[in-house]
Amino acid sequence: MTAPLKIRRRRSRFEPQPLIKFAYEQIKALIPPVIAIVIFLVIWQLLTNSPDANLPSPIRTIKDTWELIIDPFFDNGGIDKGLFWQLFTSLQRVALGFSLAAIVGIGLGILVGTNRIMYQALDPIFQVLRTVPPLAWLPISLAGFQQANPSAIFVIFITAIWPIIINTTEGVRQIPQDYNNVSRVLRLNRQTYFFKILFPATVPYIFTGLKIGIGLSWLAIIAAEMLIGGVGIGFFIWDAWNSSRVSDIIIAVIYVGIVGLLLDKFITFLGNLVVSEEK
Known part of the structure; x- marks a missing residue:
């Protein structure tokens, strides 16, 4: 009798080279911005070192705001809250106003883009209204809503909606005519045409509008909160100015910039995810 053959299973070996290469690339990419930040801090320290x-200098700013940095979650009631709650309140307003603007803006943009008469009638109005500064809407919203929080959300909505509408409309109008001709030949129904032709072709334009809209939303809420008061990072900055706490303002501005960058990256991530799904 012949001995049974022994099947040798090849052991999978862990190869650290790809991980090392990835870590090296990430560290290499961080070096230029870190150097730039260090140079900026050194220049800032030199320019503000005089009595x-x-x-305040960077060192003084950190000393003055150390409690805010290490404890962003404190809540002493009223407007005396940590930076986390100030940012969280502002983000809640932005999330609601921007979500409404995205829903209405995308829907209206598709409707206007697919209808030539509506485009000719409404596009000039959109072009005029998009140039109105965000704070110019605040007195109108206060007069209409008579409350601070709904007024701030309306300012977010009215600020973010114009780039979303305009970019979505342009995306629909840029669909190649050949695509529309093929849909007519194949007699596609509206639902199939929307999901197979219109939406995939318009997605890059939609997310361009969303990226512009989220940036404008974050800018608008900071300015609006300075006027409406209450809890929010915008009013925190204004209250710090009235109390001559310049170091608090600097730290808050840094937080605002970081959150704005994260919001932009989040919309970019969603856009890439949707585009990859469509492919």
Whole structure:
């Protein structure tokens, strides 16, 4: 009798080279911005090192705001809250106003883009209204809603909706005519045409509008909260100015910039995810 053959299973070996290469690339990519930040901090320190300087130095800023940095979650009632709650409140307003603007803006943009008469009638109005500064809408919203929080959300909505509408409309109008001709030849129904032709071709334009809209939303809420008061990072900055806490303002501005960057990256991530799904 012949001995049974022994099947040798090849052991999978863990190869660290790809991970090392990835880590090296990430560290290499971080070096230029880190160097730039260090140079900026050194210049800032040198320019504000004098006792007569109007602005605090980086070291002084950290010392003055150390409690805010290490404990962003405190809540002493009223407007005396940590930076986390100030940012969280502002983000809640932005999320609601921007979501409404995205729903209405995308829907209206598709409707206007697919109808030539509506485009000719409404596009000039959109072009005019998009140039109105966000704070110009605040008195109108306060007069209409008579409350601060709905007024701030309306300012977010009215600020973000114009780039969403305009970019979505342009995306629909840029669909190649050949695609529309093929849909007519194949007699596609509206639902199939929307999901197979219109929406995939318009997605890049939609997310371009969403990226512009989220940036404008974050800018608008900071400015609006300075006027409406209450809890929010915008009013925190304004209250710090009234109390001559310049270091608090600097830290808050840094937080605002970081959150704005994260919002932009989040919309970019969603856009890439949707585009990859469509492919």
